[in-house]
Amino acid sequence: MMRTTKEIGNAGNPRVLATLPTYNEADNIDALIDALRAQEVEVLVADDDSPDGTWRLVEKRAAADPGVHLLHRTQKKDGVTPARKPLPAPRTRSRPGRRNGR
Numbered sequence: 001m002m003r004t005t006k007e008i009g010n011a012g013n014p015r016v017l018a019t020l021p022t023y024n025e026a027d028n029i030d031a032l033i034d035a036l037r038a039q040e041v042e043v044l045v046a047d048d049d050s051p052d053g054t055w056r057l058v059e060k061r062a063a064a065d066p067g068v069h070l071l072h073r074t075q076k077k078d079g080v081t082p083a084r085k086p087l088p089a090p091r092t093r094s095r096p097g098r099r100n101g102r
Contacts, residue, residue, distance in 0.1 A: 017042045026052040033061055033068060046071040 018041050022029060029045070036043050047055040047070065055072045062068045 015042065016040070017044055019044045019046060022047045022050060022054050022058075024050045024052045024054060026050065026054045026057055029054055029057055030061075033058070037065065037067055040067075042067040042069070044069045044071060046073060049074045 018036050020029075020032065020043060022045055025032075033043050033045075045055075045058045045068070047058060049055065049072065055070060058068065058070045059072070062070045
């Protein structure tokens, strides 16, 4: 059964949140946040300590707009910040009775 938007969220006002992983997006982040906020979408920016100061711009926006949120990630593991680290290769499952991909 599908629920209507009146059944989800706050009195027919569902909360929509866009998560934006960023790195060196200072030239683009304000326009992107503006476009999303114009549609009443909340924004969570997960920035990997951009050297261009993207996180600083978002921090200022978040202080002025309760619909903008910042996750400033500074911890590095293996010299790479979390959002820029490649995903592991997917696991494959073998099927019973099959060998060598046949």
